């Protein structure tokens with residue numbers, strides 16, 4: 529029995545140390561150095577190539593190094609074994625911080641002050657009242673729910689949208705088509721925390737933007753493919769959207785020639801809103817491996833039919 533680690537972006541070393549300490553009987557291999565593929569019972573992965581899991585005939589479960597499992601589920605050759613995802617594991621606080629920063633950026637009119645600075649223009653703009661900056665959070669799960677809570681505590685009016693009804697103190701929780709329409713009418717700043725599924729892919733398109741108040745702003749920390757990028761550029765250029773802060777993109781790394789890099793209304797970061805840190809996430813992975821070995825249900829079991 530062994531575990532294989534695959535990631536082109538995460539350092540295997542702290543994971544190896546943490547797992548060796550807690551589970552000394554489970555050999556830890558870093559792909560491609562896997563001596564006996566037939567002995568592999570678990571994989572701990574971030575974006576392995578399609579078909580990669582087929583080489584492990586004895587696989588019992590796939591443990592994702594991230595919260596979103598869209599890339600895994602897109603693999604048509606993914607074995608029919610349980611998949612677990614990170615449930616917070618240190619991501620929620622980072623994502624909530626990023627969101628609060630983004631909301632304050634737009635609420636305090638920083639994009640306009642940035643443009644004024646570049647033009648050497650000293651001009652005082654009318655401040656927004658906190659009540660005016662209604663934030664609409666798409667996705668009220670582990671990460672979106674935490675960000676919505678923090679924004680409410682910071683004094684912003686917050687409404688949020690989920691697939692099934694949710695209750696979060698200080699947040700007006702909406703669901704279904706009517707709920708989405710209400711959020712679009714009210715929100716000045718929309719923050720996307722949805723998982724990427726067939727139901728949410730391309731949701732943030734021209735139709736979506738046209739239903740927001742003119743000058744509304746978008747923060748996307750979920751997945752690039754939620755956004756129809758040409759529609760977003762058109763909405764920014766027409767003034768329908770006042771600005772966008774983007775952490776995720778349809779193609780990552782973002783190609784050097786992409787118009788987002790130099791667009792005056794776009795602030796972007798390289799998929800860092802929440803970074804998986806072994807020091808915080810390993811305990812959850814270890815607990816899940818113990819549960820799986822004991823035949824118990826792991827935490828963060830992915831619902832393949834729902835796609836998240």
Ligand code: NDP
Nearest residue numbers: 595596667668669670671672690691692723727749801802
């Ligand atoms: P969860 O599964 O905990 O929450 C997902 C939320 O989205 C739930 O509230 C769910 O509704 C809602 N939802 C799903 N489908 C729909 C739909 N069709 N219509 C309306 N609401 C829907 O996920 P997390 O909060 O843990 O993670 C969210 C996403 O964040 C990840 O999938 C990933 O893509 C992204 N992410 C980005 C990172 C970054 O660094 N940029 C880091 C980590 C994650 P319900 O409550 O009814 O189930």
Ligand code: OXD
Nearest residue numbers: 593594595596597802
């Ligand atoms: C994740 C991510 O899903 O980093 O965890 O995007």
